[in-house]
Amino acid sequence: MVFFGGSAAGSFAFAQEIDFQAEVNATTVALGSYLRLTLKVNGVTGLKAQELPELDGFDWDYIGPSSRVSIVNGQQFSSQSFSYQLYPQKTGTFEIPPIHRQIQGKDYATQALTITVVEQKDATQEASSGQSQRASLKDRLFLIVQAGKDEVYRYEKIPVTIRLYVGDVSVKDVKMPKIQQTGFLVDDFQQNPRQFQQVMNGLRYNVVEFQTWVYPVRTGTLTLGPVTAHCGIVFQDAGKRQRSGFFDDSFFDSFFTGYKTRPVELQSNRLNFNVRPLPTQGQPKEFSGAVGKFSFNMSVQPQEVSVGDPVTVRMTVSGEGSLKTFDLKGLEASPDFKVYDPQVKQDNGVKVLEQVLIPQHSGQVQVPEVHFSFFDTEQQRYRTISWGPVDITVNPVAQGRGFAVVGLPQDGSASARRPEELGRDINFIKDRLGRLYPVGYRTDRSPVFVSMVSLIMIAWLTGIGGYLFHRRLRTDERFARRLKAPGYAKFGLRQARKLRDAGAAAEFYDVMFQTLQKYFSHKLHLPPGAVSLQILNEHLTQRSGAEQVMKNLAGIWAQCEAARYAAARYDQTDMVQAYDGVQEIIDWFERHF
Amino acid sequence: MECKRSLIGLNAIFKRGVRDMRKFGIYIIMIVIGLCSGSALAGQDQVDQFVMANAAYTRGDYSQALTLYDEILAGGEVSGALLYNIGNTYFKIGDLGRAVLYYERALRYIPRDTDLQANYRYALSQRSQGLHLESGSVGERVSDVFIQMVTFEELCWIFAGLLFFLAFFHLWGLYRSWRGFLRAGSIGILIVLIFVVVLGIRLRLRHDLLGAVVLRDVPARFEPREDATVHFSVVEGERVDLMKKEKKWVKIKRFDDKIGWVQSHVVEKI
Numbered sequence: 001m002v003f004f005g006g007s008a009a010g011s012f013a014f015a016q017e018i019d020f021q022a023e024v025n026a027t028t029v030a031l032g033s034y035l036r037l038t039l040k041v042n043g044v045t046g047l048k049a050q051e052l053p054e055l056d057g058f059d060w061d062y063i064g065p066s067s068r069v070s071i072v073n074g075q076q077f078s079s080q081s082f083s084y085q086l087y088p089q090k091t092g093t094f095e096i097p098p099i100h101r102q103i104q105g106k107d108y109a110t111q112a113l114t115i116t117v118v119e120q121k122d123a124t125q126e127a128s129s130g131q132s133q134r135a136s137l138k139d140r141l142f143l144i145v146q147a148g149k150d151e152v153y154r155y156e157k158i159p160v161t162i163r164l165y166v167g168d169v170s171v172k173d174v175k176m177p178k179i180q181q182t183g184f185l186v187d188d189f190q191q192n193p194r195q196f197q198q199v200m201n202g203l204r205y206n207v208v209e210f211q212t213w214v215y216p217v218r219t220g221t222l223t224l225g226p227v228t229a230h231c232g233i234v235f236q237d238a239g240k241r242q243r244s245g246f247f248d249d250s251f252f253d254s255f256f257t258g259y260k261t262r263p264v265e266l267q268s269n270r271l272n273f274n275v276r277p278l279p280t281q282g283q284p285k286e287f288s289g290a291v292g293k294f295s296f297n298m299s300v301q302p303q304e305v306s307v308g309d310p311v312t313v314r315m316t317v318s319g320e321g322s323l324k325t326f327d328l329k330g331l332e333a334s335p336d337f338k339v340y341d342p343q344v345k346q347d348n349g350v351k352v353l354e355q356v357l358i359p360q361h362s363g364q365v366q367v368p369e370v371h372f373s374f375f376d377t378e379q380q381r382y383r384t385i386s387w388g389p390v391d392i393t394v395n396p397v398a399q400g401r402g403f404a405v406v407g408l409p410q411d412g413s414a415s416a417r418r419p420e421e422l423g424r425d426i427n428f429i430k431d432r433l434g435r436l437y438p439v440g441y442r443t444d445r446s447p448v449f450v451s452m453v454s455l456i457m458i459a460w461l462t463g464i465g466g467y468l469f470h471r472r473l474r475t476d477e478r479f480a481r482r483l484k485a486p487g488y489a490k491f492g493l494r495q496a497r498k499l500r501d502a503g504a505a506a507e508f509y510d511v512m513f514q515t516l517q518k519y520f521s522h523k524l525h526l527p528p529g530a531v532s533l534q535i536l537n538e539h540l541t542q543r544s545g546a547e548q549v550m551k552n553l554a555g556i557w558a559q560c561e562a563a564r565y566a567a568a569r570y571d572q573t574d575m576v577q578a579y580d581g582v583q584e585i586i587d588w589f590e591r592h593f
Numbered sequence: 594m595e596c597k598r599s600l601i602g603l604n605a606i607f608k609r610g611v612r613d614m615r616k617f618g619i620y621i622i623m624i625v626i627g628l629c630s631g632s633a634l635a636g637q638d639q640v641d642q643f644v645m646a647n648a649a650y651t652r653g654d655y656s657q658a659l660t661l662y663d664e665i666l667a668g669g670e671v672s673g674a675l676l677y678n679i680g681n682t683y684f685k686i687g688d689l690g691r692a693v694l695y696y697e698r699a700l701r702y703i704p705r706d707t708d709l710q711a712n713y714r715y716a717l718s719q720r721s722q723g724l725h726l727e728s729g730s731v732g733e734r735v736s737d738v739f740i741q742m743v744t745f746e747e748l749c750w751i752f753a754g755l756l757f758f759l760a761f762f763h764l765w766g767l768y769r770s771w772r773g774f775l776r777a778g779s780i781g782i783l784i785v786l787i788f789v790v791v792l793g794i795r796l797r798l799r800h801d802l803l804g805a806v807v808l809r810d811v812p813a814r815f816e817p818r819e820d821a822t823v824h825f826s827v828v829e830g831e832r833v834d835l836m837k838k839e840k841k842w843v844k845i846k847r848f849d850d851k852i853g854w855v856q857s858h859v860v861e862k863i
C-alpha cells in the first residue's frame with residue numbers, strides 16, 4: 001500500500017486485455033510454514049477456481065477467490081484472483097511450473113516461479129509466528145531510472161522515467177525524486193505520477209512512475225544520477241498499544257493510531273550518455289541552440305493603424321525540445337517603426353515573444369521577415385522556418401480627433417435620460433396547487449423515514465460484523481479450521497453412507513477413518529498426521545461425559561484400523577453401528593467444543 | 594482433494610446468494626423510494642376548489658377566495674402554493690399580520706420560491722416599523738439560512754442520504770482496504786456534513802415549534818396583566834418565539850431576546 005503526500009497523488013492504470021499471472025507473497029519459505037500463491041486473471045470475471053497440478057515439494061490448499069471491478073473513464077476493468085496456500089514438504093529449491101488455463105477458448109499460462117524452502121531455524125519462533133521468511137528491504141522497496149536513449153546530441157530532449165517499486169511494505173509521504181544532474185538541464189516532473197501494479201519474479205509491486213525530460217548541455221560522456229527519493233516506511237508500533245478483547249481488531253486502528261513512520265532515502269542506478277556535439281556544417285547564422293522539432297509562428301495585429309498607434313508582433317515557438325536552450329530575438333528599430341523591448345514568456349511548452357512597434361509615419365510600411373532555425377534530431381539536419389514580411393497600412397491622424405472617454409455616449413443623451421419610476425406590489429398568486437401534505441406532517445416521525453434510517457444502521461452494523469468475521473477467517477487459522485470441520489465431517493459421512501449402502505466395507509472404514517482424522521485435525525487445530533487416540537484423550541480429560549465418548553471413539557477407531565490394515569470382515573450391521581457412532585461423536589464434539 | 598472441491602462449490606453457492614441478495618436489495622430500495630414521499634398528489638376536488646378560489650382572487654373577491662382556500666385547508670391537507678395564495682389574499686384585504694403568518698407557513702414547504710420570498714419581504718416592509726430581517730443571535734441567523742434554503746423534509750432525507758453514504762463509504766473502505774487518509778478523509782467530510790444537517794434540523798425544528806407571528810401592533814408587558822408595565826412593543830407581522838402560555842396570555846421572545854407577555858389572540862403559531 002502506498003500513501004502519498006503533497007503533489008505526488010495519482011491514479012492507477014490497469015491492463016485491459018486478458019492475461020493470467022501467478023504471484024507468491026515470498027520466494028523463500030521455511031519448512032513448516034506456508035506461502036500464498038495467487039492466480040490472477042485480468043479482463044474476465046465469473047471464472048471458477050481451478051485445481052493446481054502436482055507441485056514438486058509442496059502440498060496445497062485452496063483458500064478462496066476474490067474479484068475486482070473498476071470503471072475508469074467509462075471503461076470497465078475487471079480481475080479475478082484465486083488464492084492457494086502452499087505447504088513445503090522438504091527443503092531445497094523448487095519450481096512452480098507454468099499453470100495453464102482455458103479462458104474464452106484460448107490457452108493461457110502463467111510464468112514459472114522459483115521457490116526456496118529452507119530449514120526452520122527456531123521451531124518455537126516458527127510455531128508462534130507462522131510467517132514466511134521475507135526478502136530484504138532492498139528487494140521490497142527500490143528505485144530504478146531509465147532513459148529513452150543513450151546516444152544523443154547536445155541540447156537534445158531525453159525522456160527519463162523513474163520508477164519507485166513498492167513490494168509488501170506500507171509506504172507514505174513519497175517525495176518527488178531529486179536527480180543528480182551535473183551537465184544536464186532537467187524539466188519539472190509531470191504532475192500526478194502514474195501508478196500501476198507489476199509482477200516481477202513472481203512478486204507483485206505497486207509502481208509509482210515519475211516522468212521528466214533532461215537536456216545535456218555538455219558534450220562527451222555524461223552521467224545522470226543517481227536519483228534519490230525520500231519516503232517513510234510505516235510499521236506497527238507493537239509497544240504503543242496493547243490490544244485486547246473487543247478492540248482486538250484493525251477496524252479500530254484508525255481510531256487508536258499505533259503506527260510509526262521511519263524515513264528512508266532510496267537511491268537509483270546511474271545512467272551514462274554519450275553526448276555528441278551539434279554539426280557545424282550547414283549551421284544557419286540565426287541558429288541559437290534550439291534542438292528538437294519545433295513549429296514557429298508569427299502574427300502582427302492590427303494591420304491597419306494610425307500614426308502613433310501600437311502594433312503588436314507575436315512570435316510563438318512550440319514543439320519537442322527544450323525551450324530553455326535558445327533565445328528568441330525581437331525586431332530591431334527602423335525608420336518606419338519605433339521599437340519597444342520584447343517581452344518573452346514561456347508557459348505550457350510554448351515560448352512566446354511579444355513586441356510593440358509604433359509606426360512613425362503614414363503610408364504602407366513592412367514588418368520585416370523573421371527566421372527561426374533549429375537542429376532536427378530526427379532528420380539530423382538544420383531547418384529554418386521563415387515568416388513575413390507583413391504589410392501594415394498606416395493612416396494619418398484624423399483632424400479634430402482628440403482623447404475620448406471610453407464608455408460614455410458621444411451625443412450626451414445619458415444625462416438627458418430620467419430614471420424610470422416603478423411601482424411596487426406583491427407577486428401574483430400561484431395557479432398550481434402543488435404537492436399536498438397532511439397538516440402537521442413531520443418527516444422525522446414518518447414510518448418510512450424511521451424504517452429507512454433503521455435499515456441503514458442495521459445494514460451498516462451487519463457490514464461491520466461481516467467484515468470482522470471475514471477478517472478473522474483470514475487471520476485466525478484456528479478459527480477458520482474449526483468452522484470448516486463440520487463441513488468436512490458432513491461431506492465424509494455422506495460418502496461413507498453411500499459406501500455403507502453399497503456394502504463396500506473396506507472403503508467405508510477407510511472413509512470413516514479419514515473423516516474422523518480430518519474432522520479432529522480441523523476441530524482441534526492439529527496437523528493431519530498428529531490425530532491419534534492419545535492426543536484426543538488429552539483434549540477430552542477435562543470434559544464431563546468424555547469417558548463414554550472416548551470409549552465409543554476407541555471402538556470405532558479400532559474397527560477402522562482392523563478393516564484397513566488387518567482385513568477384518570464387518571457386515572452391514574457393524575457399518576450402521578459405526579456410522580451412527582461417528583455421528584454421535586461428532587454431535588457431541590459440536591455441542592461441547 | 595474432495596474437500597477442496599466442496600469448498601469451491603460452497604463458494605459458488607455463496608456467490609449465488611450474494612447475487613440474490615443484490616436483487617432483493619434493489620426491490621427493497623424501489624419500494625422504499627415509492628413510499629418515501631410523505632406527500633400526496635393533489636386530488637381533483639382540491640384542485641377544482643383551488644382554481645375557483647384563484648378565479649375569485651383574480652376578480653378581486655378576496656373574501657370569497659379566502660373562504661374557498663380555507664375549505665381546502667379544512668380538508669386536512671396543505672401545500673406551499675395554497676399558503677402563499679392565502680398570504681396574498683390577506684395582504685390584499687389589508688391584514689398584514691396574517692399575510693406574513695401565511696408566508697412564513699409557506700416557507701416551510703417552498704422556501705426557495707422567489708415569488709414567496711419577494712412577497713414576504715414586501716409584506717414586512719409595509720409594516721409600521723418597516724422591513725426588519727436581522728436576527729439577534731448567530732444561531733437565529735444560521736437558522737434563517739436553513740429556513741430560506743431547505744425544507745424540514747429535505748433536511749431529513751439529506752440526513753438519511755448522508756448516513757447511507759457514511760455507512761457505504763465506511764464499509765467500502767473496510768472491504769476495499771482503502772488507505773487510511775482516504776477513508777478518514779471521506780468519513781470525516783461526511784461526519785461534518787451530517788453534523789451541519791443535524792444542526793439545520795434542530796434549528797428548523799426550533800423555528801417551526803416555537804415560531805409565531807404577531808397579528809397586530811401591541812405592547813409586550815413584564816407580567817401577564819393588563820395593568821402591568823410595558824416592556825417593549827411588537828409590530829404586526831413580527832416573528833417571535835412562543836415560550837409559555839398562561840390562560841389568555843402568552844410569553845414571547847423578540848429577535849433581540851427581550852421577553853414579555855402579550856394576549857394570546859394577538860399571536861398565532863406558524
